Amino acid sequence: MLKVLLKKQLTEVFRGYFYNRKTNKARSKANQIILFILFAFLMIVVLGGTFTSVSLGVCFGLTAAGAGWLYFALMSGIAVVLGAFGSVFNTFSGLYLPKDNDLLLSMPIPVKTIIISRLLNVYLLGAMYSGVVMLPAMFVYWAVAGATVQNVICGLFLFLIVTAFVLILSCLLGWVVAKISLKLKRKSFIVVLLALAGIGLYYFIYFKAQDWIKDLIANAVIYGDSIKGKAYVLYLFGRIGEGDFIATALFAAATALLLALTIFVLSRGFLKLATSAASFGKAKYREKKVKEKSAFGALLTKEFARFTSSPNYMLNCGLGVIALFALGVFLLIKGADFLALIGTAFGGRTDFSALLLCAVMMLISTMNDMAAPSVSLEGKSLWIPQSMPVEAKTVLKAKTSLQLILTLIPMLFAAICAAVALQTSIAEKLMVCVLPLIFTVFSSVFGSLIGVTRPTMVWTTETIPIKQSGAVMIALFGGWGFVALFAVPYLVIGYFIGLLPYLVTWAVIYAAASALLYRRLITKGAEAFERL
């Protein structure tokens, strides 16, 4: 039975690679290979490469100081944080929100079996995120300190222990999220706030990490002795990577026990959580006169309602709102010093500061990509806009407008703050404001067009269209590509052209591209929407 469920779960996880979610047809072999290569490139080259360089920076110093165990404790800590952080919402939606929960619970399948099959999904994601840290860390250690049969075997066990621990932590956090979603009223916003606090903490640690690591390497012996004395468990844990069989056996047994306990606890509460309707309070209906809206106004309000109802949607597609406001505040407080520093780094050229600021604002705006999954999120309720007396282009305009409103306002704030902070001419200040705003229009229309031409209409949890759909990937990475397209050439030709003409040229290019894409959206995009 477990085998059947695992097969179903794996099919669901990797379905996007084998089947086109738009047409529901099998992809060609070539298409599958390209998708897997792209995925492998992202995981192995981009993320794996980053953590290989981190490992190299840390490993030499710590192994030279005889603190290989500290190296493994540190890298495992990073892996656990990354793995658990990456999969907490996936745990919640994967365990408690799948649309086939009722179906599976109605079948003669033990609850424990359903949970284990669901956990595999979570485990794979956690293992993927923690693996990009742990695997390079282990290979680097073996290369630096030498690989022996003993430390290779123990290293592999360490990887399994870390991934299992990530799973346990994800389950606990997912359970907390599930509890919150059952108990609280304004849960969407509370979940978003908690997640933002988590993100803030994550980035605080991320930016401080380099200093801490430097300090750790410089004082490895002192810290090592201190940890050994005060937190012996951590020392013992790190010893696994160095090939300590006793430590490996102890931690493997403890992790297995914890995992079994987690599955036991989850299976006890799973039925209640998975089948409970969330607590909606006692909202009482009171008849009141409402203000009439136009069809477009109604559609736009609907898009806002959808966005604000889902923490998943807000966190994955709307972080740019907060980030742009934060950037603006940062520029107001520290902008002048920061820009002067950048100017100095580029040989006193203030034009680079302005260009970099534009690029940063544009890059942050690409974090807002709520238009891209919007059509996919219609899912089974697609019949509603399709059967209503509204043109498809009006529906698409409303979806685009959501992103425009949520990005243009913070972008305007950030751009004005940037203009205040920059020490440059009025014309350049104006262009530093105008260009990111035009780019926002461009990326909103681009996201909408990609969303309607590459929708994912068949899904069991909203995580699929929001996080794993082709439309979102293209909108996000495409956005980065467009920013690079703007910023990189300046390094070569900027000196000859000058900043102002360069910014004006790109403003014209993005304005023209926005107009062309908009035209395509309301013609070909609308046709595509009608055909869905």
Next chain:
Amino acid sequence: MLRIEGLTKTYGEKKAVDELSLHIRPGEIYGFIGHNGAGKTTTLKSVAGILSFDKGEIFINGSSLKKSPVECKRQIAYIPDNPDLYDFMSGIKYLNFVADIFGVSSEERQKRIREYADAFELTKDLAQPISAYSHGMKQKLAVISAWIHSPKLIIMDEPFVGLDPKAAFTLKEMMRALCDNGGAIFFSTHVLEVAEKLCDKVAIIKQGTLIKSGTMEQVRGDESLEEVFLELEAE
């Protein structure tokens, strides 16, 4: 009210609906019956303007659905076989959303929401999110949203599924009242007793082809609708 002429819809190689023609006049409740996969839902979705079709024409009050889809959709309402509504909205927000789209005035919608929600005993739950609704409650909400803009033609796919007996009775009364006021209803059902009692006319579809249609008397003759249906299915 509704004229379907030579409607043909294919999915790949398979003809889901083949040269189907029907005419529904004002005041008529028109039942549409057939086995699973016969082409009922495809026909209804085509009439509702959700599915594009390969051949034929659909006219609603004389307007071509192909040429003036928005104008046609303004006159109709559609209820699907499964009421997948916007779960992230409350019942009242969904009704107001539909009313806004169809341009129903504030006073008029308030009056109709009160009338229909009371009739379906849904008033106290209107402030609850749709995600908390049962299947039957969603079906009631879908019915109210269909009636909220006083459409001339209502297209329904298995509308009685999930409704309790009282709500089913209320819906039948509403269907009759709409047709008595010059509207028309085109709906599919597997409950032949309901079709027999409620419908003025009935059409039977088999493998995408209309095999019999007309008034209830013309179709069933001296037999019951069930007997006629089973005989036709066996042929």
